[in-house]
Amino acid sequence: MYKTRILFSKDSPASFISHLDLMRTFQRAVIRAGLNVRHTEGFNPHACIYIAQPLSLGYKSECEMLDVILLDMPDYDDIVTCLNSALPEGLKALSAYQSARPFKEIAFADYEIKLIYDGAFDKDEAEIIKLFSTPPVVISKKSKRSEAETDITRFINEIHIAGKKAGADESVISLIARLSAGEGSLNPKYIIYAIEKYLPGYKPDFFEIRRLSVLDKDLKEFR
């Protein structure tokens, strides 16, 4: 039994595969890839797949991880090649390795949040950063059990402007935010909600969210 972690990216159109469907998709992909993986017991056995940190529907990611238990001695490079020929469009295995750290050690995640405006947009983006650096920023936040008015700045480790592209057809402001993940995590959509509430003039026509990396409590990249 070889506990193996697979690092993968999730891009369009696979970004619209829900967490549950993603499990099913991988259960079948590992079989197509010819990997001999441990199955569940019972009348409907299926490959055991554990995916870290569910990603919201529509978000993209460069750093998704899943664990499987291989019954044969793994050749990690081979696993990546075989898996990539078995995955649907938008999912790509980046590496495979022996997994040591439990997913619960994930404490932060970096997100790229693109605010997209139809047409030209010339307001000062520094206002956005100012908003999040002056607590409190109170948003009604849903947790598993309840919904409560929450100051979200305590979930924001860091936020900055990564770029701005102003065009006549479309303007884009890119933010990079380091948000709490794991226990007490913050979904990056709350950043958008806060902008809509506090800076209505900055409400984007559309937004795109991409998870760039996940980190442990010491802000070291988690693998």
Place this chain on the structure above:
Amino acid sequence: MQKEIERILPSVQKPARYTGGEYNSIVKNPENVDLRFAFCFPDVYEIGMSHLGLRILYGLLNEHEKTWCERVFAPWPDFEDKLRENNLKLYGLESGTPLHQFDVVGFTLQYEMSYSAVLNMLDLGGITVRAAERGEREPLVIAGGPCAYNPEPLADFIDLFCVGEAEEVLPRLLDIYREYKKSGRGKRDFLKAACALPGIYVPSMYSVSYNPDGTVKEITPEKGAPETVTKAVIADMDKVYFPGKTIVPSTEIVHDRVVLELFRGCIRGCRFCQAGFAYRPVRSKRAETLIRQGIDQCRGSGYQEVSLASLSTSDYKELTGLTDGMLEWCEPRNISLNLPSLRADNFSVELLERVQKVRKSGLTFAPEAGSVRLRNVINKNIDEEDVLNACRIAFEHGWSNVKLYFMIGLPTETDEDILAIAKLASNVLRVWRNHAANKARGVTITVSAACFVPKPATPFQWVAQDTRDEFQRKARLLKDAIREKAIKFRWHDPDTSFLEAVFARGDRRLGKVIETAWKNGARLDGWNEFFSIGIWEKAFEECGGSTEFYANRTRDRDEIMPWEHISTGVTRDFLLREMDLAYKADTSPDCREKCLGCGASKLAAGGKCDV
């Protein structure tokens, strides 16, 4: 994916239905193909992707290097609203190309309640709904599937129907289309050439006149069109195309598994069953072919479930060889095997254990009628003893969930026949009490009653359907007669069955009604949450048609049916003979026991059915 579509998707339910990109879906370079085909399923993705015919034809058409076949499904209303709001067209999932830019748009007609969705998809795809008003540069719109055995209600909207099995004729049809496209000749010329192919029906080449009482007087073909269009059939089921690689949806669908088709046709001849007659002659695949195809598809898909499909699986001659062969491969790989639709009469312990080895799901039997007399009428030749015996075996082996399917409103049915359904269910419960392996687990017996819909190409095509009030009364009668808590009663609402009866045996004058209902908002009529009988009643009022004329009228033996010019190979004389036997509560033997000369053998290779 188009940027506009990507913006809509986060705000709709289950967006994975609209993205394409699934494993094994086929993407070609548009520069390298000369024919773009849109395979349209007039229901949502989860239903359409569960359909084996779609998977077969999708693979088959894409085998041709120069043909690119894509898939299109009916959108859920939230997505439809967004498309319309943003002025976007319904598109092929593989390329995102709007429907109106395809060469050929082909619909599969699995049930009458999808007709409004056909019109809606055409409209959402930017295609003129009425065939006569459609421009020369708009796509050719074709349709096939079981409803094409009476295509008349859709005659106003479809350029051409493929009647019967499409695997051989469709590629030939597309080759002719290619030539016409290259030569720049018109659609009319193409249709004239196409109707020479087997099973191809061009409704605009036939004119229909009516008697004063509203029945069909005459169906007259234009010069060059065949007087009778006989369905196309595949001669050799072992040689016919079957996809090795099948699309694996990235979101859950209804039947998410490998499906193997054991045979086409049926030896039984249950008189209510359209498929049982329309899909004749019986032609089987050999077990070794099926095992090979099953293994191929499992390997190519990663599916861990295989299901065996046919009209009567236990009648498959090589069933033991097939299940042994499949299980030998499946079991070590954690793949389960399903045997649906077992008949109660040749149900055996052995067969049961075969399924049990991998999985123990609920068991379903379809006695269809409660009394022996009525089962004789419909020629469902199973005894109550067979059903009880099968249930006993199931209960002894630990099953605790049995479903019993019945129909109400069958010809000659009396209240005693209805009450016999309750009695049969009670008897099943008694068997459980006496034989259950594990009583502590309890038992659920579900009695499902559907409303009988007389279908074309069956011995009951002449009979009147019960009125909706009568269905209501009979259902209440049955409900009140079922007293045991362990027996659950479910029944199908009569409004839908009533409309099915209207359209199943309707004529081309109904086109107006379908169009009106669609304009008034009819969409996904197969879905309770969207179906509105009111919309349809209003459409009939506006168009001045009588629903009773189609559904509740006993037709004269000599009446010319709206589908008289479409032949399944089974003769009218045979159907009449069977109807007469039904009214005498006389049964007919199955095809294996004795050939009844239904006429279908003429379509079989060498004139012999493979019973």
